[in-house]
Amino acid sequence: MTEPLWRLTAGEIARRVAARQHSAEEVTRAHLDRLAAVEPRVDAFLQVLADRALGKARDLDAALAAGRPAPPLAGVPLAVKDVLDMEGLPTTCGSRILEDYRPPFTATAVARLEDAGAIVVGKTNMDEFAMGSSTENSAYKKTKNPWDPTRVPGGSSGGSAAAVAAGMACLALGTDTGGSIRQPASLCGVVGLKPTYGRVSRYGLVAFASSLDQVGPLARSVEDVARVASLLCGPDPCDATSADRPVPDFVQGLAAGAEGLRVGVPWTFLEQGVEPGVLSSFREALRVLEGAGARVVDVSLPHLPHAIATYYIVATAEASSNLARYDGVRYGLRTPAPDLGKMYGESRDHGFGPEVKRRIILGTFVLSSGYYDAYYLRAQKVRTLIRRDFEQAFENCDVVATPTTPSPAFRFGEKTEDPLQMYLADIFTVPANLAGVPGLSLPCGRAADLPVGLQLLGRSFDEATLLRAGHAYEQASPHHRLAPPL
Amino acid sequence: MPRATVETVDHVAKLAHLSLSGEERLLFARQLDQILSYAESIQAIDTAGVEPMSHALTSGGFREDTPRECLPRESVLAAAPDPADGLFRVPRVLGG
Numbered sequence: 001m002t003e004p005l006w007r008l009t010a011g012e013i014a015r016r017v018a019a020r021q022h023s024a025e026e027v028t029r030a031h032l033d034r035l036a037a038v039e040p041r042v043d044a045f046l047q048v049l050a051d052r053a054l055g056k057a058r059d060l061d062a063a064l065a066a067g068r069p070a071p072p073l074a075g076v077p078l079a080v081k082d083v084l085d086m087e088g089l090p091t092t093c094g095s096r097i098l099e100d101y102r103p104p105f106t107a108t109a110v111a112r113l114e115d116a117g118a119i120v121v122g123k124t125n126m127d128e129f130a131m132g133s134s135t136e137n138s139a140y141k142k143t144k145n146p147w148d149p150t151r152v153p154g155g156s157s158g159g160s161a162a163a164v165a166a167g168m169a170c171l172a173l174g175t176d177t178g179g180s181i182r183q184p185a186s187l188c189g190v191v192g193l194k195p196t197y198g199r200v201s202r203y204g205l206v207a208f209a210s211s212l213d214q215v216g217p218l219a220r221s222v223e224d225v226a227r228v229a230s231l232l233c234g235p236d237p238c239d240a241t242s243a244d245r246p247v248p249d250f251v252q253g254l255a256a257g258a259e260g261l262r263v264g265v266p267w268t269f270l271e272q273g274v275e276p277g278v279l280s281s282f283r284e285a286l287r288v289l290e291g292a293g294a295r296v297v298d299v300s301l302p303h304l305p306h307a308i309a310t311y312y313i314v315a316t317a318e319a320s321s322n323l324a325r326y327d328g329v330r331y332g333l334r335t336p337a338p339d340l341g342k343m344y345g346e347s348r349d350h351g352f353g354p355e356v357k358r359r360i361i362l363g364t365f366v367l368s369s370g371y372y373d374a375y376y377l378r379a380q381k382v383r384t385l386i387r388r389d390f391e392q393a394f395e396n397c398d399v400v401a402t403p404t405t406p407s408p409a410f411r412f413g414e415k416t417e418d419p420l421q422m423y424l425a426d427i428f429t430v431p432a433n434l435a436g437v438p439g440l441s442l443p444c445g446r447a448a449d450l451p452v453g454l455q456l457l458g459r460s461f462d463e464a465t466l467l468r469a470g471h472a473y474e475q476a477s478p479h480h481r482l483a484p485p486l
Numbered sequence: 487m488p489r490a491t492v493e494t495v496d497h498v499a500k501l502a503h504l505s506l507s508g509e510e511r512l513l514f515a516r517q518l519d520q521i522l523s524y525a526e527s528i529q530a531i532d533t534a535g536v537e538p539m540s541h542a543l544t545s546g547g548f549r550e551d552t553p554r555e556c557l558p559r560e561s562v563l564a565a566a567p568d569p570a571d572g573l574f575r576v577p578r579v580l581g582g
Contacts, residue, residue, distance in 0.1 A: 003551050101565055102564070102565060103565070104557050104558075104561035104564070104565065105557065189543060190501075197542035198542070198543050211542060212542070220566075226531060231487060237490065237549050240549070243542055243543065303531070304526070306527055306531060308524075309524060309525040309528050312521065312525065313525060324503075329566070329567075329574050329576055330565070330566055330574055331566060331567075332567070333567070334567035334568065337577060339577050340546025340576050340577050340578065340579045340580070342505075342577075343576065343577050345503050345504060345505035346501040348502075349504060349505040349506065349507075352504075354510070357504060357510065357514070357517075360504060361498050361499065361504070361514050361518060363494060364499075364501050364502040365490070365494065365498045365518065368497075368501060371561030375522075375525070378528055378529070378531075378533060379528060380536070380539050381531075381536040381539070382528050382531055382533065383538075383539040384536050384538065384539040385531070385533070385536060387539060403556055419521070420517075420520055420521055423521075433542075434542075435542070436543070
């Protein structure tokens with residue numbers, strides 16, 4: 001049986017479109033048809049750009065027919081998290097406060113992939129302002145996990161992960177401030193990469209926590225993630241924090257395999273709170289990596305038990321400052337009021353949902369006079385200690401491995417009443433953002449019929465090693481090829 | 487003694503220009519207290535001599551300060567709730 005077009009990898013689609021075996025329009029239609037069939041059960045998108053996508057696909061087909069060289073992602077359908085700007089199209093960030101906002105520019109990450117021939121099929125659902133781990137904080141809809149519609153897809157890039165898992169897009173862009181690419185990738189059974197801080201331009205990304213936010217790809221294989229990463233990474237004059245470092249051809253680097261890699265496992269840190277089904281998949285994944293020539297070693301990251309507290313102080317402090325811009329003056333919702341102060345307060349009260357307000361309250365508190373030193377400054381110092389932990393660990397290993405999440409996808413409403421429980425589920429993902437190091441999540445098994453993710457963390461600017469190890473794992477494992485029963 | 491009360495939330499909400507409902511004030515006071523209690527663990531860590539880390543990049547750079555086109559005024563104002571005469575209009579600030 002031939003595989004439907006919506007099951008193909010980005011590499012295969014680009015190859016076939018370049019060879020004129022399929023037109024970009026044909027590939028786009030196949031994905032839009034798939035989207036029309038399954039989206040009512042998944043609700044991954046806030047906006048479907050069918051006409052725009054078909055127009056772009058036809059433009060590409062015309063260019064190829066005229067003899068122009070095929071770009072590297074020719075005709076590959078892409079979903080974009082609705083936190084990344086696309087000129088003239090609504091960018092809501094999952095928030096009422098930006099319901100009618102149409103940015104006058106396009107995010108560099110989106111522009112780079114469109115320039116590479118990718119076809120944007122739509123903008124995906126997310127937790128409001130990327131604050132959440134289940135996409136339940138979207139002001140618009142609840143995205144369902146394609147593996148089980150009674151469960152969350154993870155978050156905050158839940159729409160992007162679900163779209164890729166369900167075959168509505170071949171690739172997706174997400175953003176990761178504390179795990180928002182890796183955690184939904186894990187819960188939806190796809191691959192997600194958070195690049196090193198500074199690797200990918202944040203121009204046109206609506207800011208949550210500027211020292212932690214990073215844009216990255218989601219796909220159904222490590223190879224596809226590597227393909228996109230090579231195009232996404234690199235300096236951008238519009239983002240002063242984008243690093244001017246050489247970007248290797250990550251796909252070419254995959255062939256090196258896992259032979260001789262030292263995989264560090266912080267066993268002491270994993271002892272508590274990991275569900276048995278997740279832990280056994282994780283142990284099995286380590287055996288697969290050993291079979292591929294890697295060596296598993298014990299590493300110590302002594303400050304990681306403090307990562308959640310540190311993260312939720314640093315991230316909310318930055319968020320409270322970043323979100324001060326939503327005041328009903330320059331863009332977004334305005335609630336009419338007789339004076340300026342009331343207009344600010346009312347607009348923000350009406351425009352923001354509960355989680356965003358909670359984080360603004362917490363973030364403003366930890367920065368406020370009398371508490372700054374005890375909370376914010378102290379958290380910044382612990383952040384230094386966490387970064388040092390990683391530097392020391394990477395003296396004895398090449399990648400650090402953990403489960404991506406302590407448990408598989410949870411049910412709707414299971415953690416919404418208790419924000420702290422929701423935060424604690426981010427325990428394995430937030431350390432990478434605090435330290436600035438890259439992280440990859442890939443499917444590594446099943447627990448109670450739900451996908452489990454393996455997380456690999458690497459040295460700063462060494463995505464290549466993560467991708468090599470992940471690819472070597474995939475060569476010996478079937479998990480990334482499983483499709484949800486939709 | 488609780489680490490956060492309704493008074494704390496009221497004070498902070500005022501700093502953040504956030505009007506909250508009565509229910510939200512009570513809920514956030516309870517949750518803020520709970521989260522701060524959890525975060526108490528970092529108070530015990532020895533951070534003597536440790537530099538605070540404000541950013542993940544150790545080296546940053548500045549580009550050349552070269553003038554270039556900026557966004558056209560109309561396209562920026564198009565996103566504003568109440569533009570007028572090429573400016574952002576806001577409700578009365580002083581007097582009344």
